[in-house]
Structures are given as C-alpha cells and as structure tokens.
Amino acid sequence: MKNNITIRPVTESDAKQLLDIYSYYVENTAITFEYDVPTIPEFQERIRHTLKKYPYIAAVKDGIILGYAYAGVFKDRAAYDYSVEVTVYTHRSHHKEGIGKLLYTELEAILKSMGITNLYACIGIPADEDDEYLDHNSMDFHTHIGYTMAGRFHKCGYKFGRWYDMVWLEKMIAEHDAIDHSIIPASSIIR
Structure with a gap:
C-alpha cells in the first residue's frame, strides 16, 4: 500500500467509476481510438468478459478508484x-x-503467476509531433518500466479528423522454456 492506495480486483459494480475515468479519454484524447463512450451495461460486459480468464484490477484510495489495469x-x-x-x-x-506503475507491478505479478511470458501494449502516438489530443506520455511511461518497441503502424487510426500512428511495445516477464502447463485463470490466483 502506497499513500493509502490499495490494489484490488475490479467487480462489475465498479463499472461507473471506471467509466468516469475512461470517458474522458474517449471524448477528449486519441489515447483510445474508441469514438463513443460505452454505456454502463456495455462496460459491465467488458469487465465480465475479461474476468473469465484475465486479471482486472483497480487502485483505490478512500473508496475512490484512481486508476485501473487489465x-x-x-x-x-x-x-x-x-x-x-x-x-x-x-x-x-x-x-x-x-x-x-503500482497497477502494472501488481498486474505483472498476477500474470507471471498465471504462466504468462509476454506482455504487449498497443499505444497511439501522434503522426505529427504537435497534437492537442495525443502526446508521447504513454509510450514514455511504458519504456520507463521496461517495454521495448516491437513495431509501428503508420497513420492507421483516424480520430478528431486526423491520422495517428500506433505502436506495439513488448515486455518479457518470464523465461521462454518449454511449456508443460496451461495458463492458470486469474480467478484462481486473485480473490
């Protein structure tokens, strides 16, 4: 726990708070290439779908969700x-x-326990350097915590009347030995 922030699993009842965070990015940035803010029931379905196999976690302080990762x-x-x-x-x-960083540290620990070896982050970046909807902060954050460039797609996303590039970054979190087990569902690891 850092500064009274706890990391806990997300539940469907968190959808409104998560959507309050996400809707800003949909409406005001090209960080997500989604055009329309999902409804609460749509977001609940996304949570339900993710939790069938993967972790979905939130950083919480005084009952308020400050961020989430999945x-x-x-x-x-x-x-x-x-x-x-x-x-x-x-x-x-x-x-x-x-x-x-707190969220990704916990997420990586869970994923490693599941048997996951490779992490990929899909990040929009401006095709032109000066852009009011998108900057390099997400790419800088990911490279700071150990992700490296895997590939770049040029002008593949279109939002706010302009084209954006997209990059895939990767991070290896486990050895790539012969695998003798299936992936363990996150629900078996976190409660």
Whole structure:
C-alpha cells in the first residue's frame, strides 16, 4: 500500500467509476481510438468478459478508484495463450503519481503467476509531433518500466479528423522454456 492506495480486483459494480475515468479519454484524447463512450451495461460486459480468464484490477484510495489495469487476449489462437495485451488508465487528475506503475507491478505479478511470458501494449502516438489530443506520455511511461518497441503502424487510426500512428511495445516477464502447463485463470490466483 502506497499513500493509502490499495490494489484490488475490479467487480462489475465498479463499472461507473471506471467509466468516469475512461470517458474522458474517449471524448477528449486519441489515447483510445474508441469514438463513443460505452454505456454502463456495455462496460459491465467488458469487465465480465475479461474476468473469465484475465486479471482486472483497480487502485483505490478512500473508496475512490484512481486508476485501473487489465490484461486481455493478444491474438485469439492457442499458440498465443502465453502472451497478453495490457491496458492501464489513471484518472486525469492523478497522472504522474505512480498509480500506473503500482497497477502494472501488481498486474505483472498476477500474470507471471498465471504462466504468462509476454506482455504487449498497443499505444497511439501522434503522426505529427504537435497534437492537442495525443502526446508521447504513454509510450514514455511504458519504456520507463521496461517495454521495448516491437513495431509501428503508420497513420492507421483516424480520430478528431486526423491520422495517428500506433505502436506495439513488448515486455518479457518470464523465461521462454518449454511449456508443460496451461495458463492458470486469474480467478484462481486473485480473490
């Protein structure tokens, strides 16, 4: 616990608080390429779907969610089961307070316990350097905590009347020895 912040599993009842964080990014940034803010029932379904196999966690202080992180399918083929895509969002008034790092540290520990070896982050970056909807903060954050460039797609996302690049960053969290086990569902590890 850092500064009275606890990390705990997300439940469907958290959907409104999570959506309060996420809606800002949908409406005001190109951090997500989603155009429309999901409804609470849609967001609850997203939580339900993720929790079937993967961790979904929140950073909480005094009952208020300050940020959240989760893992999901990287590619939907059995050969990719040991790789996941990771996502983190912090409340816009709590940037650069270490919350993202706290969340990712816990998320990585859970994923490693599950048998996951590779983490991937899909990040939008400005195609042109000066952009009011997107900067390099997310890429800088991920590289600071050990992610490296895996690939860049040029002008593949279109939002706010302009094109954006997208990069895939990767981080290896376990050895790539011969695998003799299936992935353990997150629900078996965290409660």
